[in-house]
Amino acid sequence: MKIYETVIGLEVHVELATKSKIFCRCSTAFGAKPNTQICPVCAGLPGALPVLNRQVVEDALAVGLAMHCEISEVSRFDRKNYFYPDNPQNYQISQLYAPLCRNGFVEIETTAGRKRIGIHEIHMEDDAGKHLHDPASGLTLVDYNRSGVPLIEIVTEPDFANADEVVAFLEQLRLMVRYLGVSDGKMQEGSMRADVNLSVREAGCEVLGTRTEMKNMNSFAAIRRAVTAEAARQIAILEQGDVVVQESRRWDEDTGTSYSMRSKEDAQDYRYFPEPDLPPIVVSEEWKARVRAALPEFREEKRARYLKEYEIPAYDIEILTGSKKLADLFEEASALCGQPKKVSNWLMGETMHLLSERGLDADDLTFSANHLADLIGLIDRGEIGQTVAKQIFLRIFKEDVDPVAVVRAEGLATVRDADKLNEVVETILHSNPKSVQDYLKGKTKAIGYLVGQAMREMKGQADPNVIREMLKERLEEERE
Template identity: 45%
Template sequence: MSGKYEAVIGLEVHVELNTKSKIFCSCPTEFGKEPNTQVCPVCLGLPGVLPVLNEEAVRKAVQAALALNCEITSYAKFDRKNYFYPDLPKAYQISQYDLPLARNGWIELSGGKRIGIRRVHLEEDAGKLVHQGDITSAAFSFADYNRCGVPLIEIVSEPDIRDPEEARDYLTRLKGILQHIGVSDCRMEEGSLRVDANVSVRPVGSREFGTRTELKNIGSFRAVYRGLSYEIERQSKLLDRGEPVIQETRHWDEQNGVTRSLRGKEEAQDYRYFPEPDLVPLQLDPDWVEEIRRTLPELPEARKARFVREYGLPEYDADVLVSSPPIANFYEECVRLFGEPKTVSNWVMGELFRLLNDSGMEPEELKLRPSELVSLLKMTREGVVSGKIAKDVFEQMFRTGEDPESIVKKHNLVQISDKSALEPLVLQVIAENPKVVDDYKSGKKQAFAFLVGQVMKATKGRANPAVVNELLHKRLD
């Protein structure tokens, strides 16, 4: 984007709560079951049924709202949002319209900027439509209602976000908070966390909002970043040419990296909300809400402060580690077993993050156990393997799930610290590199490192560098 415009972004995030049963009936919420095996007359919307609210869904929604610094409203109600689409057998979704569960929260970004949260409300999820072959040419939709009625919270931000990076930061923090309090597993690939983004641009300095578009079909935080960047660029170019931005919903096309207009939507959405007559209002007991507030698990900010205090970590390390609860838990367990908090932090933030990144894996998919990394760290500390070899071993552990002992044994990676084994190699390297040896003797200190490197190379990285250093010095000085 040229410097002429600034973006105004608001995010709507839907999160599935991890209750055992659905929000208004007793069907289980498990993911990945055979189609239409987790349904009953209530979630199928058969006539004559009565939805009854799941208390745990309310508790988890309140936990989430409090963790997001919201006020819990004194009077909330449910409403019917009417629309015809085969993912909803009732032809309406039970949601909350004008009196949501919670309002006025915020999330603090890395730089300290606060992004407002307008509201958090409870609603039911819809079913899933499956298509055979290409969706555009398919004649039929296949409806699976297992997901229909799974409890959702919708978290609506204020339009306080100004660029795609802030959007990603907001989402990372939101996910971290929700995972820390344990109300959702927040798996975007399984649809338990979904993001819609509203975005507009306006001339820098302007106070009015431009016309916004809504981005849907965003499958990852990276896609949020890319989709918003594309849309900001597209809208800026329109404004540059003096053309209007059309208020519409646009689909993010991940493969081609573009957003596309959804045609055939001449009529403005009209959901004809009205109060759900089958559900009575919520007037939560303030004592109950306070009890939930008091018993909230440690939130990322507090955990970060504790990491700095307890483990003596730099703020930066602590911030990165707590951004993902599975990582933070992994880290703490390693430190408990091994000590040396900074060593562990270096491994987690360096090697582990690199491998997760390369494999495109989410931290929650990590199979590696803390005890396995700790075995490797102990082998390094005791000099069984060199630091360099340890990194290779770690990569193999990560990819194959094998424990470090068997990898080291199988590939014969034990560090060579035995002087009598290294001595001949040292002599050979000296003999083969007379010029480098002369350089060293005439004062070029960096020539020494080259000679150490040659011995390491000859042992495929297994030589103990300290011993090699000692032997070389003995021969050359």
């Protein structure tokens, strides 16, 4: 049995989260009624001309610099010509001859250690509209709301050897674009799409095998399955002495197989030529420096720094650095209250629980670090107990309330007034004679029940240890 190795390259499209489209001022907001976010430019009306959104260039530069790319001194747009109804001009404005970024790299963590993945180039382009096939009428309906949404395409070198590496890269890319705030990188929602170029060859062979292009994987899991299946399919073909056909294939998640995309009309010749309606882009050293300086600390560096600076477990660090929002909250709150472990516990525990309950993402968090820090301070000083703290935290999570103000205004502080407490102790002892008898007979555990009752009576605003002591004292008095 021969040994084969797999060679994989990726073409990843990332939808940028700018407010307006790449070449016109239409909104990119999701969920609008069909053809309500269109104008002469993105609907391809005669005479309409594109005008470039500066933010798209800024975002693309940020991604390029974060991936250690060279930025082309002069970069241009090109027309990619092909006929398809979701493409209103029947050409896409992309970059072929002079893309914005080239020759970068990203380092991923694999089971075998760190691996460098080459980035061939990154370029900007406009997205197409959407078409929906309506089986009932046999017609296709076209909506141009998404036409003109800005995309960056990241093309890697064929440096991946297996599905794990591909997924590791995509997860890192997703995190990177979220850290940068340029995209939410959600495969399921289509803001990140990956096409897989895969070929196989006998181990040690220097020549690359024939590759196929696979599309339509909508999750990391689907990509993993598709890569595995395609490598196997190609190996099986070669084993039989047959030849792999160069083609585009479509992954079907339901059946776990791919099929050849019946070519609509044979090969496409895109006839790229420079876009005459858009002047070239020249990125000065100052511009590059400014973008570079504004790059956030990414996950890898943050993780390394946390390991050194904070005494919290590596597992906690993984989770906290998994979202820039979460990491920022952690750092800020820790700086304010000086208790990183406690901050981490609140974020990893209650916060995660509430997020998952509501089907939300860490990036959706809206409460402020100082309120969390204040809450921890209140607990530390014994001003409130755990139960009350949890209740207040829920309100911080939902409405970002100021815990100090709330405790004061609603009188939620733990009661320390001896008279008040005595009152409650008396009440509890009187209303629970059986437990009292049980205790006096020797069931010391019965005091737990009484403590619980007292705490309930106090709505949690008491220190259970103090209550326990007071109850014990009174019970012992009873004994005599």
